[in-house]
Amino acid sequence: MSKKTDKKSDEDKQKIILKKVYKxxxxxxxxxxxxxxxxxxxxxVVIGGSGTGKSVLLKCVLGLLTPDSGSILIDNDESTxxxxxxxxxxxxxxxxxxxxxxxxxxxxxxxxxxxxxxxGQGMDKKQAKEIAIDKIRAVxxxxxxxxxxxxxxxxxxxxxVGLARxxxxxxxxxxxxxxxxxxxxxxxxxxxDLIVEQVKGLGATALxxxxxxxxxxxxxxxxxxxxxxxxxxxxxxxxxxxxxxEYVDQFINGRAYGPITRRVA
Numbered sequence: 001m002s003k004k005t006d007k008k009s010d011e012d013k014q015k016i017i018l019k020k021v022y023k024x025x026x027x028x029x030x031x032x033x034x035x036x037x038x039x040x041x042x043x044x045v046v047i048g049g050s051g052t053g054k055s056v057l058l059k060c061v062l063g064l065l066t067p068d069s070g071s072i073l074i075d076n077d078e079s080t081x082x083x084x085x086x087x088x089x090x091x092x093x094x095x096x097x098x099x100x101x102x103x104x105x106x107x108x109x110x111x112x113x114x115x116x117x118x119x120g121q122g123m124d125k126k127q128a129k130e131i132a133i134d135k136i137r138a139v140x141x142x143x144x145x146x147x148x149x150x151x152x153x154x155x156x157x158x159x160x161v162g163l164a165r166x167x168x169x170x171x172x173x174x175x176x177x178x179x180x181x182x183x184x185x186x187x188x189x190x191x192x193d194l195i196v197e198q199v200k201g202l203g204a205t206a207l208x209x210x211x212x213x214x215x216x217x218x219x220x221x222x223x224x225x226x227x228x229x230x231x232x233x234x235x236x237x238x239x240x241x242x243x244x245x246e247y248v249d250q251f252i253n254g255r256a257y258g259p260i261t262r263r264v265a
Contacts, residue, residue: 014073015040015173015205016061021070023056030056031067032229038222043199043206045220045237047213047251049260053229054209058175061207062094063087074173092120095171095204097162097195099178103150109136110146113165121169135164139194156187160194167198174199176208180215192218213252216240225251227260
């Protein structure tokens with residue numbers, strides 16, 4: 001078998017591939033030729049400090065931002081620079097758990113969960129509500145929550161609702177943006193367990209960004225670290241503590257001194 005065929009076969013196993021992705025905002029060079037791949041059916045967590053490019057990376061894959069240059073492949077199809085029709089088809093593969101929950105205050109819980117089913121897939125409300133209630137149960141909430149509004153439930157419950165919405169359409173790829181931010185350690189662990197359960201139950205590919213190492217260790221099959229707009233290390237989560245990378249070692253152990261410096265204003 002030729003090397004070219006071997007390379008193609010390897011790429012076929014990757015659900016998401018980023019090649020030489022650059023993104024700047026004026027003189028602020030956020031992504032600097034970033035390369036990253038996410039294996040199909042696996043969970044990859046990108047770690048890194050604030051301002052290292054995690055959120056921009058995620059938004060570029062989602063299509064919320066357009067890279068200045070580079071390639072982002074979804075199932076080996078180019079997703080950058082495509083027209084709206086093609087972009088819509090990509091979006092049908094995606095589910096998303098936003099950092100702040102991003103629930104619609106004016107909609108009931110079941111309507112939030114079913115939003116994509118009704119407005120994205122054209123599903124009738126009765127069927128969509130049944131699916132929403134099923135997902136409410138799946139994330140450990142009582143069915144009665146369905147008719148409440150976001151303001152009537154706790155932050156931890158809102159995060160569960162956000163997860164229910166993310167998986168309601170049975171997406172092929174699920175994105176998690178700092179999934180445990182703002183939660184106490186116990187609730188964070190509950191959410192991590194639910195993420196693992198839902199992702200594995202769907203057989204989905206997951207791409208997450210976080211600086212919460214407990215979360216990363218719990219939900220990841222693979223971990224990649226971003227620093228100064230590039231991936232500086234990627235490996236199995238089991239290899240995290242002996243990565244051999246001094247930047248990774250400093251970050252995961254939360255040490256103030258090392259190659260990563262923080263300026264104090």
